[in-house]
Amino acid sequence: MEWIERLNTAINYIEDNLTSVIDYQEICKISCCSLTKFQQMFSITCGIPVSEYIRNRKMTIAAHKLINTDIKIIDLALDLGYESPESFTRAYRSFHDISPSETRKTGKCDEFYKIIIQVQIYGGTYKMGNKPIMLIETDRIIIRKFELTDWKDLQEIAISKENSPFANCDHAWPTDVNGIKDACKYFATEQQIWAVEVKSLKKVVCFINFNFMDNEQSLDIGHVINDKYLDFGYDYEALKALYNYAFLELGAKQIQAKWALHDNEKLAPLYKLGMKVLETNISNNFSPNTDGTISQFEGCKLVVTKDEWITNPVK
Numbered sequence: 553m554e555w556i557e558r559l560n561t562a563i564n565y566i567e568d569n570l571t572s573v574i575d576y577q578e579i580c581k582i583s584c585c586s587l588t589k590f591q592q593m594f595s596i597t598c599g600i601p602v603s604e605y606i607r608n609r610k611m612t613i614a615a616h617k618l619i620n621t622d623i624k625i626i627d628l629a630l631d632l633g634y635e636s637p638e639s640f641t642r643a644y645r646s647f648h649d650i651s652p653s654e655t656r657k658t659g660k661c662d663e664f665y666k667i668i669i670q671v672q673i674y675g676g677t678y679k680m681g682n683k684p685i686m687l688i689e690t691d692r693i694i695i696r697k698f699e700l701t702d703w704k705d706l707q708e709i710a711i712s713k714e715n716s717p718f719a720n721c722d723h724a725w726p727t728d729v730n731g732i733k734d735a736c737k738y739f740a741t742e743q744q745i746w747a748v749e750v751k752s753l754k755k756v757v758c759f760i761n762f763n764f765m766d767n768e769q770s771l772d773i774g775h776v777i778n779d780k781y782l783d784f785g786y787d788y789e790a791l792k793a794l795y796n797y798a799f800l801e802l803g804a805k806q807i808q809a810k811w812a813l814h815d816n817e818k819l820a821p822l823y824k825l826g827m828k829v830l831e832t833n834i835s836n837n838f839s840p841n842t843d844g845t846i847s848q849f850e851g852c853k854l855v856v857t858k859d860e861w862i863t864n865p866v867k
Contacts, residue, residue, distance in 0.1 A: 556669050558583045559597060562590065566602075567666055570610055571631050596865050597800050598667050599690065599793050608664035611647040614640075615661035618652055625652050669800075688793050694749045695760070695790050698739040702747055705756035705778075706739070707732040712779045720837035721812045721849050748790040750781070757781045758790055762798070769805040770855075771798050779817070788821035792866060795825060799858045806857040813852040825866055827854040 562582045566574060576587055583590045594602045610632045617623050623631075629640035644652050648662050655661045688695040698706070710725040710732055726732055739745045739759070748758035758781070763772040773794065777787045798804040809822055813832055835851045 555583075555593070559593065560669055562594075563667055563669075566606060567609070570606070570613055573633070574606065592865065596796060596862060597669060599688070599796050605664075605667065607643060608647060609666065611644055612662075612664045614644060614652065615648065615655050615663075618656045619659050619661070628652070688797065689751075690789055690793060692751060693786055693789055694751060695746050695793060696749060698736055698745060698747045698756075700733075700736060700740060702740075702756045703729075703733045703736040705747075706736050706759070708780075709757070709759055709776055709778045710735075713776050716779065716815075718812045718815045718818070718849070720839045720847070721815075721835075721851070723838050746790070746794065748777075748786060750784075750786055758787050760790060760794060762794075765802070765804065769803060771802065771804040771807050773798070773807055773809055774811075775818075777818075782817050785821070788824055791821055791825060795856070795861065799861055804858065806855055807861075809854045810851060811854075813850045819854070822854050825856060826860055826864060827856045829853070830855045 562579050565579060565582055569575075579590060580587050583593075585593070591602055594605070598605060600608075614628055614632060617628055618625075625640070626637045629637045632640065634640035634643065641652060644655075647664075648655060648660075650658075650660060687697075707727060707729070710727045713719060713722075713725055714727055726735055739747070744762035746760040747756045748760060749756050758775060758777040760773065760775045763774055765771045773791070775787055775791060781787075795807055798807055807827075808830075809827065811818060813819075813829070829852045832850060832852045834848050837847045837849060840846050
């Protein structure tokens with residue numbers, strides 16, 4: 553795993569030079585690759601461009617200095633490599649949604665922590681979930697563990713799922729209060745189940761499950777989104793982050809998903825993530841019709857491999 557060690561060493565170099573000049577040629581030497589390759593690998597592994605990472609970390613350092621020291625804003629701007637207090641303030645407000653003076657007055661700020669990349673290997677194979685992620689954050693969403701207080705949001709997701717024309721292509725979900733609270737309690741204890749919270753709404757809109765990883769290191773991932781939010785791309789954003797995690801942390805060689813071939817709305821983010829239909833099949837519905845008969849649906853298996861993910865990174 554030499555590339556992980558090099559990437560972590562490069563991140564350490566960046567961290568040590570956030571308040572001075574970052575020499576990208578030195579980063580290339582550390583990572584033993586071209587700048588273009590480093591930028592690509594950083595983005596794939598960490599989920600954000602290196603330039604954005606540097607900016608976010610500088611804004612975090614800036615907030616801490618504003619709160620804990622008497623440094624002047626003009627001096628802080630120059631320390632962090634900004635040509636003027638105005639350009640620094642614009643970048644600061646873009647990250648924190650408040651001005652530097654407001655942070656100094658109120659102590660309010662956002663945090664972007666240093667990234668440390670780890671891969672855990674056990675007995676010659678990757679053990680899914682032994683050291684799980686607890687939180688992934690993007691510009692719009694937080695991917696985290698379910699909490700007991702999420703039950704109302706989960707109930708909305710369940711009702712949305714059960715009202716879908718493709719509801720019978722999966723096991724029925726409970727929608728009553730007691731049933732959904734029990735489900736939420738179970739989800740909160742499972743390492744492989746994730747809640748996708750929209751930061752601006754403070755609401756969980758999507759459920760994602762790492763169903764299993766087989767002996768061929770193929771990870772099956774399923775998701776259910778509240779259909780009120782289908783057009784906002786939250787499911788795509790969350791799946792993209794978790795696909796990165798699965799390939800680069802869990803050792804998955806490919807990711808697969810199985811669902812109804814004609815559910816275009818649910819499959820849309822999977823196609824956008826580079827998944828392709830590998831096979832189709834005819835399956836029985838999980839629930840009978842009102843007359844007791846069992847209908848069938850055309851299912852499909854979609855796949856994207858690790859090589860495809862790395863060589864053709866999605867935007």
